Amino acid sequence: xxxxxxxxxxxxxxxxYLPEKDxxxxxxxxxxxxxxxxxxxxxFELTPERTLAQEDxxxxxxxxxxxxxxxxxxxxxxxR
Numbered sequence: 001x002x003x004x005x006x007x008x009x010x011x012x013x014x015x016x017y018l019p020e021k022d023x024x025x026x027x028x029x030x031x032x033x034x035x036x037x038x039x040x041x042x043x044f045e046l047t048p049e050r051t052l053a054q055e056d057x058x059x060x061x062x063x064x065x066x067x068x069x070x071x072x073x074x075x076x077x078x079x080r
Contacts, residue, residue, distance in 0.1 A: 001019060001045070001046050001047075001061065001064065002019070002043065002044075002045060002046070003017055003018070003019065003043065003044055003045070003046035003060070003064070004017070004018045004019075004020070004021045004022075004040070004042075004043050005017050005018075005040075005041045005042050005043070005044075006018065006038035006039060006040055006041055007038065007039045007040075007041045008035035008036055008038060009035070009036040009037040009038070009039060010034065010035055010036030010037075011034070011035055011036070011073075012074065013073075013074035014035060014071070014072065014073055014074060015041065015071070015072040016035065016038055016069055016070070016071060016072075017046075017060055017063075017064060017069065017070040017071075017072065018064070018068075018069055019064045019068065021040075021043070022040075024038065025068075026067060026068025026069050027068075027069055031071070046060060046061060046064075048061060054072060054075060055070070055072055
């Protein structure tokens with residue numbers, strides 16, 4: 001699955017993964033307000049076997065399929 005990642009301008013180290021480029025229609029209004037403007041960061045092919053720095057690719061794929069987006073929050077302070 002092609003995956004598009006956007007950086008939140010209001011929340012540091014917070015990203016939104018989408019299955020369609022620039023299609024924010026599945027994001028709840030409250031999420032959009034909390035994150036601010038979303039800036040395109042990168043595009044890549046997401047597979048269950050792909051290694052991601054901070055996320056489980058199977059979880060990301062499941063969220064994209066079930067809710068149309070995936071949110072990546074910064075790791076907890078103790079993990080940094």
